[in-house]
Amino acid sequence: MKILVCLKQVPHQDARLDIDGAGTWIKEDGIKFEINSYDTFALEEALRIKDAGEAEVVVVSIGPDRVTQALRTALGMGADRAIHVKDAEIDGSDTLGIAKVLAAVAKEESPDLVLMGLMSDDGNASAVPPMMAELMGVPSATAVMKATPEGDGYRCERELEGGALEVVDLAKPCLIAVQSGLNQVRYASLKGIMAAKKKPMDTKSAGDLGLSGVVGAAGAKAQIEKIYAPVRGEGAEIIEGSTDEVVTQLVGKIKELGLL
């Protein structure tokens, strides 16, 4: 059994973020990074499968040198092997670009199971997992709260709006994107951290994965136009009164603005 876990390194949740000069990304100098919280749950789920039986857990992350820290943390927690995809050519990829890179890694590894977070804490796109599954041609489930082995695959409980749960069965190989909080994530132990020094970490480029010219800003269909802090609004008006009065007034305003 082989499990591939996709880890994104994101700015620490308490980091103070400033927008860069070009206005399309954040200034990365001097801020602390951490593993995307959703991905830590995915990793923990993989490690539990490993603890319960036999599995090789391979972690992959795309990004600059700093992401090796995320990969080392994962190795310290118990993952067996790490793949660092590092290539300036990948910078500026859209979600499809990232999904292509991850799918290419998955193709080389042919895992029985891909585990990843439902979304990233910074980008919030929730797009990479289903795209990656499509590119791999495997079934997937997102927002998974619980995954249990069932027959030749996994029975997944997905969280729906309003707290309802949906149960889907996925045959292996498959991709599961987890919701946060489905387990209690372990800490890396000092022994694990020491052992991780000897675990392999491969570095791959877009070219190694056969993706030269396909990913990165050049191949991106979506491009970040600008990033900015919300502008403080002016002239907000609070309408008071009974529900009927409020609705009447509100509709009046909308009509007044010619929006209806």
Place this chain on the structure above:
Amino acid sequence: MFEGVDFMLLDEELADEEILARDTVRNWVTQEFMPVIQEHVRKDGSFPMELVPGIAELGLFGANLHGYGCAGMSNVGYGLVMQELERGDSGLRSFASVQGSLCMYPIHAFGSEAQKEKYLPAMAAGESIGCFGLTEPDFGSFAQGMRTKAVRKGDGWILNGTKRWITNGSLAHVSIVWAQTEEGVRGFLIDRGTPGFEARDIKGKFSLRGSVTSELFLQDVELSEENRLPEAKGMKGPLSCLTQARYGIAWGVIGAAMACFDEVVEYSRERIVQGGPLASKQLTQAKLADMFTEITKAQLLAHRLGRLKDEGKLHHTMVSMAKRNNVDIALQVARVSRDLLGANGIVDDYQAMRHMVNLETVRTYEGTHDIHTLILGEHITKMRAL
């Protein structure tokens, strides 16, 4: 988010695993320890024993020892771990210091193979807690004056005496007790429940309330020769343990100082006094600049000390200098922080006063500030002070 101070870019001197170990323990302290410490200190003065399995799982007990279930970290890595623990509370670092440096270390260094097998893996796993009994009611700084006696009886020993100020005394499954014998000072391992042995807690502490401190009573305690640490001979035995623990303290207190500094910088930026933030006042900035500088100097001292220890070039007088200096500046930082917090500084919603009163203990134990002054004085002059 607690980020610590790294003005001289010491992170660049650290190995990946040292950074990872530090950051892991930092997260653990933030998430598991900070939420519970206030209650333990406030209510009854106890150690959060429920955290022991977690601490053990992280591998923090005896982290710089090799084999027997220990992590085998570098000494700098170990120091960083102590720093992060004391960022939480000196009581937390004390717990780990006593377990690792004062109990596991002597068993590792002076124990028989059977003793190592029996105690070390269980202690690394946090299943067995240790305490270190050197100080007595009448002998602290001058420990060699100890009255606790061990006399041979057949193949074994009989021990009598009292030890006081013993961290984790009543929690311990095994107590390492140092006693006078006809051949000089020797170390003994006393398992919990041994007849004639009793531990009672010391109440009413203002300082280190998040740690248990006890008195040990030994009345005709019968031990076999297997309970003695075979390789510990003379005061060198306990003193070498103290060098290990003092090393950890030199790092640990930087954590306490950084906790106070972190808190007071944030506070002074928010607190408005006479038309502006407290942080904008020249007097405040002078205080903060001093704290920042002293913390950075302490880090440089600890870092160099750690690398020397890894290279086997450490002399105990170097540890004395670092323990003396770093505890002193940490206490200063805590006091000034407490002051800058104003009235808020005296309540336990803020950390400064807890660290400040803790550091009074740290200044006293493991060789008082004065004793380290005398050690350095003797080193310089080659004359023992009168």
